[in-house]
Structures are given as C-alpha cells and as structure tokens.
Amino acid sequence: MSVLKVSNLSRFFGGVKAVSGVNMDIKHGEIIGLIGPNGAGKTTFFNLLTGIYNPTEGNIVYNFNKGNPIKNKAPYKIAASGVCRTFQNIRLFSNMTVEENVKVGLHKNIHYGVLSSFFRTGRFYSEEKVAQEKTIELLRVFNLYDKKDYLAKNLPYGQQRRLEIARALASGPKILLLDEPAAGMNPNETKELMELINWIRKQFDITILLIEHDMPLVMALCSRIYVLDYGQLIAEGTPEEIKRNPKVIKAYLGGEDEAC
Structure with a gap:
C-alpha cells in the first residue's frame, strides 16, 4: 500500500527551479533514502511534503489523509494527520x-x-x-x-x-521524515543511529524517508533510494542499482570506488 504518492511536484523561486517534476511512490514500512549534492533540492522537497512551502505544480497525497492532496494545507494540519519531521539543524526547545x-x-x-x-x-x-x-x-x-x-x-x-x-x-506519525539525522555524529553514534532507525520502523510500524549524506548509512539502511540533482529526479532504485548508476556517479558519488 502506498503511504505517500508525489506526482509531478515542482517548486519555483522566481526563475530557480528548486524542485522540478518529481515523482515518488513510497510503500508502508519502507525506509527510503533521498540523496543528492548540496543544493539539489532535498530540503525544499521536505518543506513541500510538510506544508512549509506550497507546490508551484503537482500533487502530494498521503493515503492516511483519505487520499486527498495536501496542497495549501497548513503545516500543523499536515502534522496532525500523521506526518512528522526532524530538521538538518536541530530545533529543540533549548x-x-x-x-x-x-x-x-x-x-x-x-x-x-x-x-x-x-x-x-x-x-x-x-x-x-x-x-x-x-x-x-x-x-x-x-x-x-x-x-x-x-x-x-x-x-x-x-x-x-x-x-x-x-x-x-x-x-504518533504514520510517516517520519528525517533530515540528515547523522550530521555531526561520530562513527559510533552513526552506528547506534542506524540500529535505532531500524528499530523504530519495526517497533512503531511506520514509514521513514530520510535525507542523508552518509553513504554507508544510506546503503545499509534503505531498501530504495531516490537521487535529486538540480531539483530533478535523476535515479531511483535499490542501493546496488544506485551505486552503479552512471548519472548518480557523475552527479554525486564521484566514482565507483567511492560509491562502494
């Protein structure tokens, strides 16, 4: 069952196409990775999923929201429906x-x-x-x-x-969006985080979509990976498929040795 379906999603800031024509289909219980170079549009994409930005074009549908598009819904209403996120820069009440x-x-x-x-x-x-x-x-x-x-x-x-x-x-989210959860962590903390995310998915029976630059973590943790570059989706597949995708290697991974 699809938990999240994104169709032709775009967000333009003047002449800048931060996200352009992205399609995504995420099933219940998956851990999905979203990777790409800095400035590829990953955080903008998360902001669209959570209502911080409204799409210029396209639709976002959560199946637990009765299949209704969330366009123009306030972030707090989207959160109340079962969508929750963390941020690249920790935002606690300090x-x-x-x-x-x-x-x-x-x-x-x-x-x-x-x-x-x-x-x-x-x-x-x-x-x-x-x-x-x-x-x-x-x-x-x-x-x-x-x-x-x-x-x-x-x-x-x-x-x-x-x-x-x-x-x-x-x-009590149905889908959890993690924006660079391993940022700033040492190797031991990263290993503990990976075990924690796997445990969360099973224990809470939820779907997880994460942005991350730590490639060993992404490759070990995610069942499927989407790759953004300049706001466009250039690849989608299993970790093995992504590691060997020429477009991904050129745009982000940098070479086969680094990819592996």
Whole structure:
C-alpha cells in the first residue's frame, strides 16, 4: 500500500527551479533514502511534503489523509494527520527540559480546554496521566530517562538528535521524515543511529524517508533510494542499482570506488 504518492511536484523561486517534476511512490514500512549534492533540492522537497512551502505544480497525497492532496494545507494540519519531521539543524526547545520537549510532541493528543486546566477537572488529570506515561516510555526507549530534568541545550549532540526523534514520535506519525539525522555524529553514534532507525520502523510500524549524506548509512539502511540533482529526479532504485548508476556517479558519488 502506498503511504505517500508525489506526482509531478515542482517548486519555483522566481526563475530557480528548486524542485522540478518529481515523482515518488513510497510503500508502508519502507525506509527510503533521498540523496543528492548540496543544493539539489532535498530540503525544499521536505518543506513541500510538510506544508512549509506550497507546490508551484503537482500533487502530494498521503493515503492516511483519505487520499486527498495536501496542497495549501497548513503545516500543523499536515502534522496532525500523521506526518512528522526532524530538521538538518536541530530545533529543540533549548531552555525546556528533556521531558518537556517530548511532552510538546503529544499536544495533538491533549483535548482538555483552558477551563479543565484551570479547575483541574477529572479529564485534565486523566489526559495528563496518559501523557506522562507516554513521555516516560519514550524517554526510556531512547535512553534519555536519566536526563529527563536536564535542559535540552545541555545534552551532548548525539543525545539532542535522539531527543528530536523521540519528540517527533510522540505525535504518533504514520510517516517520519528525517533530515540528515547523522550530521555531526561520530562513527559510533552513526552506528547506534542506524540500529535505532531500524528499530523504530519495526517497533512503531511506520514509514521513514530520510535525507542523508552518509553513504554507508544510506546503503545499509534503505531498501530504495531516490537521487535529486538540480531539483530533478535523476535515479531511483535499490542501493546496488544506485551505486552503479552512471548519472548518480557523475552527479554525486564521484566514482565507483567511492560509491562502494
């Protein structure tokens, strides 16, 4: 079953074609890689998928959104429907605690209003209890429970990355978009991240689309890979097919030795 179907997607900024005529079809449970040189349009593509930008042309359809195109929908509505992302530059609430950051991700599951909060009604306490239990569960899963009272800005870089992913998962997404999750990580952290992403896909039964420049990670982790260059899709296939694709080697991988 297709989770995400992108048809002829384009985004122009004046005369610049940041994304041009891209088609993509992602199935439930896949881990898909999106690679390409700097400036290829990868982050713009993510911004289109999450409503930060509206397409100039084309459609984006999530099958869990009743098959309706998301064009012109607000980012918060797209997120509420089951689409969540992390960012290339970590965007945590740095002066909030680790626990509070994860709780922010649960906001769409909180339905009590201002009056319930003010008067501390039964609904307030019951929903807060569920939110607290879910938060603690995620903190334990991501080995962050012992840091729950730390300010997010005081965590080491690798743990900040894990916290950002935990916060994204708190919203209960159907598809998770990871923008360069291994950026700035050392080899041990990257290996742990790869194991974590595989575990997340199985444990949470979700689909993952990731942008990444770490080719060993992409080749080992992804079942299929899409390649962008100057905003256009130049290749799609398995890791083995991508490694041997002449267009990809020329545009991005740089040579067969590097590709392997």
